Amino acid sequence: MSEWSQIIIRAFFFLLVLFVLTKIMGKKQIYQLSFFEYVTGITIGSIAGEVIMGLDGNVWHGLVAIGIFGLVTIGVGFISLKSNSFRDFVEGKGSIFIKNGKIMEDNLKKEKYSTDQLTTLLRKKDVFNIADVEFAVLEQTGDLSVLLKKENRPLTFKDLNIKVANDKVPQTVIRDGNIVHDSLSSAGKTRKWLLDELDKLEVTIDNVFYGQVDSYGDLTVDLYDDKIQQPTPQTRPLLMAMLKKCQADMEIFELETDSEEVKKMYRKNAEKLNDAMKILRPYLNN
Known part of the structure; x- marks a missing residue:
């Protein structure tokens, strides 16, 4: 058997060996490594590289081996996009x-995770009590990925039936x-x-x-001189304040007049302004 054939066979063989070994070691090998796992991972890769390239120091042999690894990786990625079953086999399932x-104790054992490691992962998601978790x-x-129980999830505007602008x-x-035109x-x-x-x-x-122009159309700026206080846009707050003042004026005018017809007119317009402010509040409040 020629040297080229040996390199090709060794490259494919050790690619398969490393893949199977990584699958056996579990997902921690690609996410959470201990010192020992880090050292053994480097050692295994070094041994595989040495065995593949152990025939002589020919540069072209190294290029062939690297090219094989690259082509196989690209091929696996392409096939994974086309085949769900192949993707599940190569990438695994959640x-x-x-x-x-x-x-689920059996799944923890299958992935070689302890309860301490599980709680560590939960804390990284700002979850300190397992009883708060519905699904992980x-x-x-x-x-x-963690889904909290409904009573432990943060409130949203939708939960409070508050409309907000897109x-x-x-x-x-x-x-x-x-200026960026x-x-x-x-x-x-x-x-x-x-x-x-x-x-x-x-x-x-x-x-x-x-x-920068924000989603409401307001301009915010940052100045060269950091000692100068940053100016803030006041258009929306001023408009809301003006609407509130107009509503208050309508209510005052209603109290000051003796005409029932005029009172009714002021009351009706004050209510219209109040309804308008309810609609515009999500857009005008900072």
């Missing part, structure tokens, strides 16, 4: 560690003191609008290091 609030699965990557992608409109157009703003907003903040564009 292992359920906690189901319906109960630890060890992913193929070795990361732990966020848009913030646009950087000033960078290093220069493409981002300004994407934000639906003009150069005149930008200069007017800078005037409201009492700064000039030469003093601005970075400027």
